[in-house]
Amino acid sequence: MTRVKKGVNALKSRRNILRKVKGYRHGRKSKERMANEAIVHAGVYAFAHRKDKKGDFRRLWNVRMSALLKAEGLSYSKFIPLLKKHSIALDRKILAGLAQNNPETFRKIIETVK
Numbered sequence: 001m002t003r004v005k006k007g008v009n010a011l012k013s014r015r016n017i018l019r020k021v022k023g024y025r026h027g028r029k030s031k032e033r034m035a036n037e038a039i040v041h042a043g044v045y046a047f048a049h050r051k052d053k054k055g056d057f058r059r060l061w062n063v064r065m066s067a068l069l070k071a072e073g074l075s076y077s078k079f080i081p082l083l084k085k086h087s088i089a090l091d092r093k094i095l096a097g098l099a100q101n102n103p104e105t106f107r108k109i110i111e112t113v114k
Helices: 005-021 032-069 076-086 092-101 101-113
Strands: none
Touching: 005 076, 032 076, 032 092, 032 101, 076 101, 092 101
């Protein structure tokens, strides 16, 4: 079997790795092994934080609704079951948007469930 030298492929993979870590600090931006490690960790964090973002937004929506609900004398934890009881199928994202941008519409929903 003939000998295969992998100079071209090694340079290409090294170049791609170092391109991905451009802007990182210290050896992580210039040393191949540290750069590879940094890429792996970055991927793990990116995956985990994509999942976390969904929870973060849900918490934000709850806070936005809660602010207007408190002014109307109702708590968030009492409001959500009332919505289900009255078969109002609006999700938290829509309700939070109404609370923030159209408070009058949101107040009408509150009056409906009270």
